[in-house]
Amino acid sequence: MAKVRDIVLMDKPGERVLLLGNEAIARGALEANIAVYAAYPGTPSSELTDTMAMVAQKAGVYMEYSTNEKVAFETALAAAWSGLRAMTAMKHVGLNVAADTFLSAVGMGVEGGFVIMVADDPSMWSSQNEQDTRVYAKFANVPVFEPISPHEAKEMTKYAFELSEKFKHFVLLRTTTRSSHARGDVVLGELPEEIKQGKRKFGEFKKDPSRFVDVPANARRFHPQILEKIEKIREELAECPFNWIEGKEDAKVGIIAPGLAYAYVKEALAWLGVNDVKVLKLGTPFPVPYKLLEKFLEGLERVLIVEELEPVVEEQVKTWVFDKGLTIEIKGKELVPRVYEMTTRRAVTAIAQFLGLETPVDFAKIDEKYEKVKTIAPPRPPSLCPACPHRNSFYAIRKAAGSKAIFPSDIGCYTLGVLPPLKTVDTTVAMGASIGIAHGLSVASGEKQIIVATIGDSTFYHTGLPALANAIYNRSNVLIVVLDNFVTAMTGDQPNPSTGETPHGPGKRIPIEEIAKAMGADFVAVVDPYDIKKTYETIKEALKVKGVSVVVSRQICALHRIGQMRRRGEKWPLYTVNEEKCTGCKICINAYGCPAIYWSEEKKKAQVDPIMCWGCGGCAQVCPFGAFEPIKEGEQ
Amino acid sequence: MKDYNIVITGVGGQGVLTASQILGWAALRAGYKVRVGEVHGMSQRFGSVIAYVRFGEDVYGAMVPEGKADVIMAFEPVEALRYINYLKEGGLVIANSKPIPPVQVSMGLAKYPSMEEIRNIIENEFKAKLIAFDAEELAIKAGHAITTNTVLIGALTQTPEFPLSAEHVKEVIRLSVPPKAVEVNMKAFDLGVQAARELLGL
Ligand SMILES: Cc1ncc(C[n+]2csc(CCOP(=O)(O)OP(=O)(O)O)c2C)c(N)n1
Numbered sequence: 001m002a003k004v005r006d007i008v009l010m011d012k013p014g015e016r017v018l019l020l021g022n023e024a025i026a027r028g029a030l031e032a033n034i035a036v037y038a039a040y041p042g043t044p045s046s047e048l049t050d051t052m053a054m055v056a057q058k059a060g061v062y063m064e065y066s067t068n069e070k071v072a073f074e075t076a077l078a079a080a081w082s083g084l085r086a087m088t089a090m091k092h093v094g095l096n097v098a099a100d101t102f103l104s105a106v107g108m109g110v111e112g113g114f115v116i117m118v119a120d121d122p123s124m125w126s127s128q129n130e131q132d133t134r135v136y137a138k139f140a141n142v143p144v145f146e147p148i149s150p151h152e153a154k155e156m157t158k159y160a161f162e163l164s165e166k167f168k169h170f171v172l173l174r175t176t177t178r179s180s181h182a183r184g185d186v187v188l189g190e191l192p193e194e195i196k197q198g199k200r201k202f203g204e205f206k207k208d209p210s211r212f213v214d215v216p217a218n219a220r221r222f223h224p225q226i227l228e229k230i231e232k233i234r235e236e237l238a239e240c241p242f243n244w245i246e247g248k249e250d251a252k253v254g255i256i257a258p259g260l261a262y263a264y265v266k267e268a269l270a271w272l273g274v275n276d277v278k279v280l281k282l283g284t285p286f287p288v289p290y291k292l293l294e295k296f297l298e299g300l301e302r303v304l305i306v307e308e309l310e311p312v313v314e315e316q317v318k319t320w321v322f323d324k325g326l327t328i329e330i331k332g333k334e335l336v337p338r339v340y341e342m343t344t345r346r347a348v349t350a351i352a353q354f355l356g357l358e359t360p361v362d363f364a365k366i367d368e369k370y371e372k373v374k375t376i377a378p379p380r381p382p383s384l385c386p387a388c389p390h391r392n393s394f395y396a397i398r399k400a401a402g403s404k405a406i407f408p409s410d411i412g413c414y415t416l417g418v419l420p421p422l423k424t425v426d427t428t429v430a431m432g433a434s435i436g437i438a439h440g441l442s443v444a445s446g447e448k449q450i451i452v453a454t455i456g457d458s459t460f461y462h463t464g465l466p467a468l469a470n471a472i473y474n475r476s477n478v479l480i481v482v483l484d485n486f487v488t489a490m491t492g493d494q495p496n497p498s499t500g501e502t503p504h505g506p507g508k509r510i511p512i513e514e515i516a517k518a519m520g521a522d523f524v525a526v527v528d529p530y531d532i533k534k535t536y537e538t539i540k541e542a543l544k545v546k547g548v549s550v551v552v553s554r555q556i557c558a559l560h561r562i563g564q565m566r567r568r569g570e571k572w573p574l575y576t577v578n579e580e581k582c583t584g585c586k587i588c589i590n591a592y593g594c595p596a597i598y599w600s601e602e603k604k605k606a607q608v609d610p611i612m613c614w615g616c617g618g619c620a621q622v623c624p625f626g627a628f629e630p631i632k633e634g635e636q
Numbered sequence: 637m638k639d640y641n642i643v644i645t646g647v648g649g650q651g652v653l654t655a656s657q658i659l660g661w662a663a664l665r666a667g668y669k670v671r672v673g674e675v676h677g678m679s680q681r682f683g684s685v686i687a688y689v690r691f692g693e694d695v696y697g698a699m700v701p702e703g704k705a706d707v708i709m710a711f712e713p714v715e716a717l718r719y720i721n722y723l724k725e726g727g728l729v730i731a732n733s734k735p736i737p738p739v740q741v742s743m744g745l746a747k748y749p750s751m752e753e754i755r756n757i758i759e760n761e762f763k764a765k766l767i768a769f770d771a772e773e774l775a776i777k778a779g780h781a782i783t784t785n786t787v788l789i790g791a792l793t794q795t796p797e798f799p800l801s802a803e804h805v806k807e808v809i810r811l812s813v814p815p816k817a818v819e820v821n822m823k824a825f826d827l828g829v830q831a832a833r834e835l836l837g838l
Contacts, residue, residue: 018657018664018672043677126677148696149671182698183660183672263696270638270694271701344701361703361724369761370721376753377718378746380738382648382683416681421743492676589742595682599742609736611781 005054011191019186021179022047024150025117028157029087030059032113033192035201036079037063038072040462041491042091043126044180045119049089050492053503060198065494065502068431068462069094073101073116080114081212082203085161089117092131093430097463099136102170106140107222108211109168109229112203113161116142117173119180122309122341126177128411128430130339132309133174137286141230144172144286145242146259150184156242156283158189163236169229176308178341179260230287238291242283245296251278254300255351258285258313261306261342268347271360288316297321297328304354305332308342383416386596387562387614389555390414390483392529394424395592395622397452397481400539405450406441410434410464412456413490413557414483421593425454432463438478439471447477450543454481457498458488460512472519472548479542479549482512485557493560513552522547529553532621562614572615573630579605581627592622637668639692640799641700642792643722646711647736648680651785655709656687658789662800662808663691673698686719691799707795709788712736713768717754725763730791730832732771732784767791767835774827779820786821790828794836802829 002010007017008027019027025048029037037056039049049065056063062079066072069090079086090098095118102116118136121127137144145160147153157173164171194201210218237243255277257265262281269275280296282288285307297303305314314332321328335350336342345363352359384391394417397407409415409425410433418425427437438453445451455464460482471478488494495501500509516524523545527535535553542549565572582605588597589606596612597619599605606627608619620628642659646652653674660672668691675685688700705723710716710731723729733751740746751768758766771791775784786809793802806825813821832838 016664018660018670020674047676125675177675178673178698181674181676183657183670183674184698185664185670260697266696267694267701271704343699344697344704348701363702366703366721372757372761373717373720376747376749376757377714378738378741378748380647380682380684380714380718380740382681383739385681413681420740420745490677586743589739593739593743595739597742598737598739599744 004051008051008055009058010188011196013188013190015188016185017188018183019150020047020181020183021147021150021153021175022181023051024154024186025157025173026051026055027186027188028154030055030061030191030195031154031189032158032161033085033195034061034087034161035084035112035203036076036086037061037088038066038075039089040066040069040072040094041488041494042094042119043491044121044175044177045089045091045117046491046494047180048117050494057504058198059195060200062200063503065496067497069098070101073098077101077105077110077114078205079203080110080112082111082205084112084201084203086112087115087117089119091127092118092120092133093127093129094118095133095136097431103140104214106142106170107219107226108214110164110170111168113164115157115160115164115171115173117175119175119177121177123177128428130309132312133172134285134312135310137172137174138312140170141226142170142172143230143233143237143284144174145283146174146285147179147283148260148262150182151186152242152283153179154186159240159242163233167229167233169233174259176260176341234287234289235291237284237287238289240284240289243289243292244281245278245292246281247278248276249278250299251276252299252301253355254278254280254296254303256280256282256303256305256313256317258282258307261308261347264342264344264347265306265351267344268351271344271348272352272357274351274355274357282313285313286316288313290320293317293320297326300328302329303331304335304351305330306336306342306347306350307332309338311338381419383419383593383595384413385558385614386594386612387558387616387618388413389485389529389553389558390417391422391592391594392532392616392618393454393481393483393535393553394422396529396532396535397454397539398422398424400536401450401452401543405452408434408437408441408451408453410455410459412459412483414454414456417454421590431459432467435464435467435471435480438480439467439474439476442477452479452481454483457482457484457486457512458496461497461510465515468516469519472521476548477546479539479551481539482550482552484512484552484554485560487557487560489557489559493557513550516550521550523549526552526554529555530616530618532618558614558616573617574608574610574613574615575617575619575628576608576631577606578627578629579603581625582606583625585624588619588623588628592619594619637692637799638694639690641705642689643700643705643708643719644687644689645708645715645719646685647715648682648685650685650711652685652687652711655785655789656689658808658812659689659805661812662805663689665808666800666804668692669695671695671698684715684718706797707792709792711784711788713751713754714749716766717749717757720758720762720764723762723764727764728795729758729764729766730788730795731766731768732788733768734770734772767832769831769835771828774831775824778824778827783820783824786824787828787831790825791832794829794832794838
């Protein structure tokens with residue numbers, strides 16, 4: 001198993017390798033001779049950005065971790081204006097953040113190819129909402145591609161750059177969790193000379209205010225131009241290699257399978273043993289190429305559209321059929337759920353129902369049997385890591401502010417503070433929202449309610465900054481605790497302005513306390529959450545101040561630290577329970593809740609799992625009886 | 637071969653994703669069309685984790701459909717039970733018997749089932765076979781608890797009708813781990829093979 005970096009840079013056209021969907025897209029971008037890449041991480045898009053970070057310098061690509069999706073979008077866009085091939089990537093909600101620029105700039109078009117990769121998360125495995133980026137494609141009149149496999153994702157990336165350049169238009173590459181996080185066999189293509197030599201490419205921005213300044217007089221020209229472009233692209237896509245018709249030519253029944261749904265349809269047909277249908281595989285759910293659709297519909301009496309989430313293809317197909325005055329029975333969302341992700345089970349069930357067949361296994365029976373499992377398998381939600389500094393911060397905040405205080409929080413690992421026993425997260429909405437919500441709650445309560453907001457470092461730079469300015473300017477009365485663990489932990493340990501480092505060397509560190517001071521916060525302090533008492537006392541003090549208080553709770557992410565120590569072969573202290581001192585009061589479990597601590601029913605004592613303990617010593621500070629003791633070196 | 641489907645389950649941090657990648661590579665090197673399905677992000681933080689490894693002609697998506705897994709390899713007993721709906725009738729579950737009680741259990745908010753309860757549902761309700769053994773103990777015997785996943789992969793290769801040879805999979809592990817970890821992993825693999833053969837009566 002070679003390293004991802006080496007595979008993605010491998011100069012062996014024709015070689016078959018195993019790559020994650022996101023890694024395959026990175027390879028596709030290199031094969032397309034990308035020059036500039038800028039993105040802010042977000043599951044399930046992050047591995048694309050992380051792979052670009054690994055290969056960029058060697059391949060002569062400018063790559064950055066931007067501070068949010070909007071600036072990432074603008075960075076890549078300006079490079080594309082300058083004639084370079086450029087790409088940005090984000091999770092679905094990232095496009096909401098970048099939407100202002102996206103929808104305003106789309107009429108200006110580009111010179112170099114510009115590909116916007118957006119990763120959706122149907123079923124919300126790691127997300128705060130379920131949204132369908134293909135709706136944005138329609139909204140902005142931008143073509144959207146959706147791959148069925150890592151190999152196709154790579155090929156589509158290349159094609160997307162070419163299409164973008166040909167029509168001077170934006171192109172969306174939409175994945176989902178199941179295509180971004182699927183590993184599959186990929187055949188490597190040629191790498192361009194410049195990538196092989198690692199030569200940075202530079203562009204030139206040619207001034208044209210009539211195009212790049214969107215005053216109304218110019219913008220009025222853009223809208224009709226966009227509509228004209230998208231119809232030309234619709235024509236072009238009838239010939240695109242990712243759209244095709246397969247199956248029985250003179251079939252009476254057809255199935256339309258957009259994006260990854262094609263994979264489930266193929267499996268469902270094989271599982272059902274059905275082979276007398278015609279299938280339209282659509283790699284471009286918007287715009288649906290009408291020429292190809294017309295050919296597909298020839299001779300069909302009934303059509304089923306197996307589509308995940310919103311009826312984007314369904315509406316286009318139905319509109320076209322209606323306009324042509326055809327009488328074909330078309331079923332879609334009646335048989336295919338509009339919520340959550342597509343599965344083979346869903347495809348099998350819909351197709352079986354549509355064709356009047358039995359499913360190959362009795363899913364209802366499986367569900368029935370599974371009811372028993374549900375009653376006896378204890379839930380195992382994710383939790384903060386052992387030694388996570390956020391746990392200590394929440395513990396101290398709750399103790400200092402009391403349970404009557406309201407705790408608006410934000411998006412990051414610390415969102416897990418919602419779970420028992422910490423329960424110090426009362427609201428989360430979208431990145432950066434903690435501060436605005438805290439301010440609004442304070443206003444609503446007449447500044448009487450104690451409000452303690454928590455926000456991570458990465459989230460603070462992302463969208464916390466303008467919210468803090470607003471709170472200070474409007475003389476709010478809130479405490480904001482910035483949980484500064486130096487990295488963007490939730491999405492896989494990416495650097496940000498608190499880290500100071502970039503993947504390619506030193507960046508510039510921006511200390512959060514200096515920002516708070518410069519903005520005029522009424523109280524600013526920095527604490528180490530590994531010192532729980534001091535953290536508690538500082539929060540108490542901050543709560544006495546009327547106005548906006550900012551406490552930066554700073555300690556390196558435990559997962560990051562342990563990873564580094566493991567690589568260096570270093571050891572960390574391990575804690576154990578002195579059973580003579582443990583009274584079985586369970587404070588460590590019922591108030592602190594470190595996953596390394598568990599309860600022994602036999603002994604009626606707390607125990608530490610030595611494999612899970614990462615040695616922060618928080619338990620020793622929390623236990624009123626001093627029962628947690630470090631194991632002596634050598635006895636570990 | 638039309639398709640072979642493996643479901644791998646465990647607790648975030650136990651090495652479920654590493655195991656799925658190794659099996660994916662092994663299948664690729666044996667010339668198969670491969671899909672590995674993973675979930676990154678939130679669940680990796682000590683939550684319940686599932687991954688899928690599939691290979692063969694009829695494989696397109698990355699997820700094993702419910703009722704279609706040939707085998708489940710579980711790093712933890714409750715996690716074997718939680719995903720049992722993926723297994724086909726007559727399928728096999730290979731599980732590490734060492735429990736990791738969730739925090740909710742320690743807090744007294746939930747109960748951890750006994751191995752008998754787990755076995756009962758798997759064997760009597762789902763008509764499957766369960767072989768369970770302390771893979772962590774064998775890993776420690778091999779030299780390090782971190783090789784628990786290698787022990788389990790070793791055991792997995794003994795599944796009746798498993799399409800890849802034990803030697804082939806072992807070779808992929810040898811090439812995948814850092815040089816200084818090769819020896820412990822090879823030992824761990826063999827211990828897993830042995831344990832499974834005994835339990836399966838081979
Ligand atoms: C608009 C948007 N972009 C990206 C994400 C993905 N995401 C979830 S949490 C997070 C940041 C976490 O970093 P930080 O605030 O430093 O907290 P940590 O996880 O390190 O505790 C990101 C980028 C998102 N949910 N929404």
